[in-house]
Amino acid sequence: MTIESHLAPMLEAQDAAAFDAFVRESPFAAYQQSRAWPLAAPAHDRRQWRYFLCREHGAVIGAAVIRCTRLPMGLWMASIQRGPVVHDAERLASVLRELKRALRRSGCCLVHIGPRVRGRALPPMAEAMRAQGFAPLLAADQALHHVTGIVWLDKPEAEILAGFKQRTRRALRAAEKAGVTVRAVDGPADLERYQQLLDAFAAARPDYDMRGQPDAHGQAILVERQGGALLLAERDGVPVGAHAFVVQADEAIWLSLATLDRDGASPGYPLLWEGMRRARALGCVGYDLAGIPQSDPQDPGEAGRMQFKNGFAPHRRIMPPMQGAGFGPMPQMVILGARRAFRTLRRLRGAAHG
Incomplete structure (x- = not known):
């Protein structure tokens, strides 16, 4: 068995094409593992990006977009x-072994992974991670959700709508009666309106962490490269909501939703329903609601978001949590503890000067 890998900050044209094709065709594809993600993700002065390609006998068996953070x-x-992304769950162990070797050679001290896997592929991929020395991170260090809700779209629209809870169908009728309309973003002026809605939403909900979310321009890049849509909701010609989704494998996933609710007619419901209709037209069989709480909501804001998502009666999906493995003599817990302390100090300094 001949396995070789390539780890680099940029890919030559041939490798880039192979990377794109492999990720796009994987059943475990995710937008965070597309080469569009580094272009769309929020910039950070301590972060860089690298790309990993793993081949066996010349054929790609694994790929990864890697965010590198100075500690x-x-x-x-x-x-x-x-990620990393594979096509065959049984090859993940080989890919992880080569990934760890490549990262160690490049001076990395710690790696976190979190493949987008579910269903029958979950047990063998979970075992591959365990066998290669990975262990789940503590809850405080989990950067991504690992429980989500899927609304199935592989049926007529009337059946999808009938599957929603009654309160959601009532909310859709109320929004229509109030004159809320939904259309696609069209041009730079609309994109600016989209950003204004994101900013207003963030200002109104300081408890909701949106730091990892791309801005409107970044979301437009993802939609253009991956497929999907950016949508605006309007009432009396005034923008009152925005929603974006992107395509990954045979599903769509919620990228952002920002609303300015008023008079009891929430634009969030028609925005999400229109997103589902458009995703279904693109051939998507499911709509990923981008996370639901694993247990009871921790605050009123989370409770409200959970109630909204549950109104679409999603199927609950469990994915593996983020896993970590360290290199060298320094334990992973020491590294992560230093990282948390550094973040806390920086946050306190920012508050003191704000």
Whole structure:
């Protein structure tokens, strides 16, 4: 068995084409593992990106978009959100073995992974991660949700709508009666309106962490590269909501939703329903609601978001949590503890100067 890998900040044209094709055709594809993600993700002065390709006898068997973050004490860590990507669950162990070897050679001290896997592929991929020395991160260090809700779209629209809870169908009728309309973003002016809605939503909900979400321009990049849509809701010609989704494998996933609710007619319901209709027209069989709480909601804001999503009667999906493995003599817990302390200090300094 001849396995070789390539880890680099840029890919030559041939490797880039092979990377794109492999990720696009994988049943475990995720937008965070597309080459569009580094272009769309929020910029950070301590982060860079690298790409990993793993081949066996010349054929690609694994790929990853890697976020590289500088840590205190001259260390750096790798984070692979929703990856690495494979086609065959049975090959994940080989890919992880080569990934760890490549990262160790490049000076990495810690790697976090979180493949987008579910169903029958979950047990063998979970065992592959365990066998290669990965263990689930503590809840405080989990950067991504690992429980989500899927609304199935592989049926007529009337059946999808009938599957929603009664309160959601009532909310859709109320929005229509109030004159809320939904259309696609069309041009730079609409994209600016989209950003204004994101900003207003963030300002009104300081408890809702949106730091990892791309801005409107970044979301437009993902939609253009991956497929999907950016939508605006209007009432009396005034923008009152925005929603975006992107395509990954045979599903669509919620990317953002920002609303300015008023008079009891929430634009969130028609925005999400229109997103589902458009995703179904693109051939998507499911609509991923981008996370639901694993247990009881922790605050009123989370409770409200959970109630909204549950109104669409999603199927509950469990994915593996983010997993970590360290290299060298320094334990993973020490590295993560130093990272948390550094983040806390930086946040306190920012508050003191704000």
